[in-house]
Amino acid sequence: MHVELQEQIDSQSAMVGLPRCRFCAAPLRSTLVDLGMSPLCESYVPLERLGAMERFYPLHVRVCDQCLLVQLEEVVAPDEIFTEYAYFSSYSDSWVAHARDYVESAVERLGLDGDSLVMELASNDGYLLQHVVERGIPALGVEPAANIARVARERGIDTLVAFFGRELAARLVTEGQRADLLVANNVLAHVPDLNDFVAGMQQVLAPAGVITIEFPHLARLVAGNQFDTIYHEHFSYFSLLTARRVLQAHGLEVFDVDELATHGGSLRVYAQRRSEAGQPLSPSVAELTERERALGFDRLEGYGAFAPRVEDTKWRLLEFLIECRRDGKRVAGYGAPGKGNTLLNYCGIRTDLLEFTVDRNPYKQGQYLPGTHIPIRHPEALEQARPDFILILPWNLKEEIASQLSYTRRWGARCVVPIPEVEIL
Numbered sequence: 509m510h511v512e513l514q515e516q517i518d519s520q521s522a523m524v525g526l527p528r529c530r531f532c533a534a535p536l537r538s539t540l541v542d543l544g545m546s547p548l549c550e551s552y553v554p555l556e557r558l559g560a561m562e563r564f565y566p567l568h569v570r571v572c573d574q575c576l577l578v579q580l581e582e583v584v585a586p587d588e589i590f591t592e593y594a595y596f597s598s599y600s601d602s603w604v605a606h607a608r609d610y611v612e613s614a615v616e617r618l619g620l621d622g623d624s625l626v627m628e629l630a631s632n633d634g635y636l637l638q639h640v641v642e643r644g645i646p647a648l649g650v651e652p653a654a655n656i657a658r659v660a661r662e663r664g665i666d667t668l669v670a671f672f673g674r675e676l677a678a679r680l681v682t683e684g685q686r687a688d689l690l691v692a693n694n695v696l697a698h699v700p701d702l703n704d705f706v707a708g709m710q711q712v713l714a715p716a717g718v719i720t721i722e723f724p725h726l727a728r729l730v731a732g733n734q735f736d737t738i739y740h741e742h743f744s745y746f747s748l749l750t751a752r753r754v755l756q757a758h759g760l761e762v763f764d765v766d767e768l769a770t771h772g773g774s775l776r777v778y779a780q781r782r783s784e785a786g787q788p789l790s791p792s793v794a795e796l797t798e799r800e801r802a803l804g805f806d807r808l809e810g811y812g813a814f815a816p817r818v819e820d821t822k823w824r825l826l827e828f829l830i831e832c833r834r835d836g837k838r839v840a841g842y843g844a845p846g847k848g849n850t851l852l853n854y855c856g857i858r859t860d861l862l863e864f865t866v867d868r869n870p871y872k873q874g875q876y877l878p879g880t881h882i883p884i885r886h887p888e889a890l891e892q893a894r895p896d897f898i899l900i901l902p903w904n905l906k907e908e909i910a911s912q913l914s915y916t917r918r919w920g921a922r923c924v925v926p927i928p929e930v931e932i933l
């Protein structure tokens with residue numbers, strides 16, 4: 509056989525079975541980081557299921573050679589995750605305040621009034637649209653989780669129970685519902701069919717309408733070594749560069765961007781139809797794009813340093829815990845957040861290295877962490893066990909938690925955070 513032909517066949521067969529980019533459909537050959545196998549991070553295990561089989565899925569983050577979109581393969585059907593989602597946005601005071609400030613500034617900036625329509629995708633329990641309705645501006649929410657949508661409706665917020673995409677957008681347009689402001693907060697990353705979702709956004713947008721999208725910023729994830737914020741339900745990880753590329757492919761132009769402190773560092777991008785130059789282009793777009801280029805996010809080589817740093821963090825955390833164990837020191841955890849489960853499963857930390865953790869959420873108390881089966885107890889358990897070290901799993905709240913735990917100093921306990929570096933506070 510001709511050598512070239514053989515090579516072609518070899519490279520084709522090597523590509524068979526490779527997952528494809530959810531944006532540009534190129535085969536995904538490059539790895540950002542491979543965190544091994546993990547259960548879904550919110551699948552806490554009750555006592556009676558401790559002996560049952562648990563499902564583990566790969567947590568292998570790829571970067572597309574062609575478009576540089578960082579992504580996870582979809583291994584879990586979205587309806588398995590989102591139809592009875594347990595997260596109610598209104599439980600977080602800071603998140604509700606964030607939403608109120610946002611609505612206030614958007615209403616003013618875009619001059620929205622009783623003739624406008626504000627639409628929110630993944631509108632949750634109405635934590636944001638309630639502020640729109642209060643101002644007498646018509647609002648429509650779209651929320652796939654029926655139990656959460658019900659709460660929004662009880663608050664008087666018109667909410668459709670549906671997954672958003674081209675089909676729903678077309679239906680809304682036929683009914684004369686087009687958004688003057690279309691809000692998508694922390695949803696784009698969770699969308700399996702990215703092109704269908706963004707195309708739908710473009711469709712349902714009023715001609716001079718504005719879209720705002722918030723998502724965790726990949727540049728902050730990488731700079732802060734926040735690999736524990738990677739989990740199965742989070743399919744895409746955007747830089748401004750890739751977000752602009754995806755929006756542009758669907759006729760949308762980013763005209764402004766804000767950098768926010770939420771979720772370890774997020775972006776809020778503002779977009780409009782490319783054919784409408786209604787909103788002026790802010791210099792912040794070019795500025796941040798340039799900063800991302802300088803950090804290497806515009807080329808594949810720029811993504812190479814992340815995995816070795818993540819591995820190094822794993823070794824350091826294990827070294828610390830093993831040393832504690834050898835010295836007869838006791839270590840307990842604080843918090844049972846989803847991100848803790850990515851970290852503990854990736855590092856292979858079980859009760860041999862972390863006796864138990866505590867959480868203020870009564871729903872989690874008495875259950876066990878997925879995969880690692882570390883028991884979750886009431887915070888009082890710290891007082892009884894008097895551990896020497898307390899590993900703070902929600903490290904993003906380390907100041908707040910360390911001050912709550914100042915009483916543990918009485919018996920000489922020290923707080924430890926795993927990320928960005930293992931650090932004894």
Ligand SMILES: [Zn+2]
Pocket residue numbers: 529530531532533534572573574575576577
């Ligand atoms: Zn791609």
